[in-house]
Amino acid sequence: RLKRIEGQVRGIQSMVDEDRYCVDILVQISAIQSALKNVGFAVTERHIKHCVTDAIQNGEGDETIDELMSVLKQFSK
Template sequence: MRQLDEYMHDHPVTPRTRDEKDAVVNRLKRIEGQVRGIQKMVEEDRYCVDILVQISAINAALKKVGFSVAERHTKHCVSDAVQTGKGHEAIDELMEVLKQFSK
């Protein structure tokens, strides 16, 4: 996989707004709480199916956060890369990540 220069990986083209950061962080904190809830369920020997349902909910929540981040990346970073002549590299990179994401 060809990668864009290191600067693009370390610094978003358009920095996230405070609201964007807060929204993602809040979602991740909720997911963190769900994970702790599953840990407690295991410690309490709760029914396996109930645990599996919660794991499924966490997976769905993580995918939702991931797609949100991917959407922002596409609209800002990939769009900028296309405009500056680095579109093929940015699209290749995004596609590789989406392949991993969809496993």
């Protein structure tokens, strides 16, 4: 997914260099933002299923949940 996003960013660079229509560039930026958000959700899900679960089982759940909530607040800005 990240390689695809990287390609999209390069595509936007080319669009800017070629002085393409601004709205087309904005549409591509929106697509990249959506793709990054989806990557963030996938990483969050993996973190919860593995890291948070392990921390809870090891008695460190409160710290890990607090950390996750802090990151989620930042992520949702």
